[in-house]
Amino acid sequence: MESVFITGCSSGIGRAGAMVFARNGYRVFATVRNSGDAESLANWAAGQHAALHPVIMDVTESDQVARGVQEALAVAGRLDALVNNAGIAVPGTFERLPLSEWERVMQVNFFGPVRVTRAVLPQMRKQGSGRIIMVSSLSALVGLPGMAPYSASKAALELASESLRLEVDRFGIFVSVVEPGVVATAMPVKISGDLAATGDPPYAELLRHLHAQSVAGTGRGEDPMRVAELLLEIARAPKPAFRYPAGRQAHEVLKAVAALDAPGRDAFIRSVDSTEWWSEGLSKAVKSSK
Ligand SMILES: NC(=O)c1ccc[n+]([C@@H]2O[C@H](COP(=O)([O-])OP(=O)(O)OC[C@H]3O[C@@H](n4cnc5c(N)ncnc54)[C@H](OP(=O)(O)O)[C@@H]3O)[C@@H](O)[C@H]2O)c1
Known part of the structure; x- marks a missing residue:
């Protein structure tokens, strides 16, 4: 039975991914941060007779990451795929967003995948095979106002992944980045709420615009299940590509921006x-x- 380790499975793309992989015969190690979410996933798995194991882990804590990966290896003996999905988006302006918030975004979105990938790589090298999939974003390629830390974290993740890819292909390990546009998960709703609460005087007008834009887009994003199906397709591909735009919006925007x-x-x-x-x-x- 093939095994996959997916981070950030309490909701959204991660939860959809855990379900899609489990339904397609994978042993899934699904990380969450609290016991309530672990219980909810375990209940779903029991109902489906699926091999899904919740792992409690925060990607910003090295000890928890090491323990989580060891827990999975103790059960499965190998990891065929890793999906670095856990992520956060904190809107605000470059000037006014506290530095602690910039650091928080980088810790989760950039250093999180770095930590988890480094924990998994020794086993994948030993196996001589593996798929590492980074859930990036269209924001890695287009820097939007109000989203500088998020764009920076995803752009850093993509370039680091490109380097990694050329280091590990010799071991039979493929690295890919997935770039969704807006996906209908909790994330855009949270961004909208955060923007409504940001009354930053020098940038108030811009932030109001961004809030109106996010409200207009609420609920109109891609279905997280479609992104999850793409993750499965990449994990199963004999030779996965490096970059995968995810969904209609991502394809359209990338095509237009390139032109x-x-x-x-x-x-x-x-x-x-x-x-x-x-x-x-x-x-x-x-x-x-x-
Ligand atoms: N939704 C979009 O429009 C969109 C577009 C492009 C890319 N993405 C990317 O897709 C990925 C999944 O996001 P989503 O849309 O599915 O949002 P989501 O529903 O908010 O899911 C985010 C997941 O990340 C987890 N997480 C947050 N901080 C964590 C930490 N420190 N350690 C471990 N897990 C942590 C969350 O766990 P908790 O519940 O415990 O917080 C949750 O499970 C992210 O990388 C995001 O950047 C999303």
Whole structure:
């Protein structure tokens, strides 16, 4: 039985991923941060007769990461795939967001995957095989106002992953990054709530725009199950690619951004002032570059 270790399975893409892998015959080690979420996953697994093992682990704590990976190896003896999914997004401006919040985002989104991957790699090298999948974001490629730490954390993760890929392919280990656009999970709702609470005077107008935009987009994101199915497809691919846009929005935006010249790209990013950013902004930017 193939085994997969997935971080951040209390909700959203991680939970959907745990379910999709389990339904497709994988032994799943699903990390969560608290016992209530572990119990909820265990109950689901019992109902499905699925081989799903909740692992309590915070990706910012090295001891917990080491223990979590050892726990999985003690049961399965090997790990065929790792999905670094756990992540947070804290909106705010470059100038005003406290440095502690920048650090928190980097700790979870960048150093978290670094810690977990380093804990899993010795076993994958020994096996001579493995799939490491990083859940990144479209935000790694397009820096949005109000989201600097998030974009920075995902961009750092992508480039570090590109280096890693060239270090470990010699051991039969494939590294891939998955770039979803907006996905209908708790994350966009939380971003919206945080933006509503941010009344930062020098940037109040911008933050109001961003809040209106996030409200307009609420509930319109990709189904997390579709992203989960892509994760499974990558884990099963004989030779996975490095970069996978996830969902229609991600494909459209990446295609359009690649076709834009520098002023067009700038206009595209600036069109965040529109509450219909991804749709109206995109077509305006594409037209202005012609
Ligand atoms: N939703 C989107 O629009 C979108 C778009 C592009 C990329 N993504 C990426 O997709 C991934 C999953 O996000 P999601 O949308 O599914 O959001 P979500 O429902 O909020 O899930 C985030 C998961 O990460 C976990 N997590 C947060 N901090 C953690 C920590 N310190 N240690 C361990 N786990 C931690 C959360 O656990 P708790 O419940 O304990 O907090 C939760 O299980 C993230 O990497 C995110 O950046 C999301």
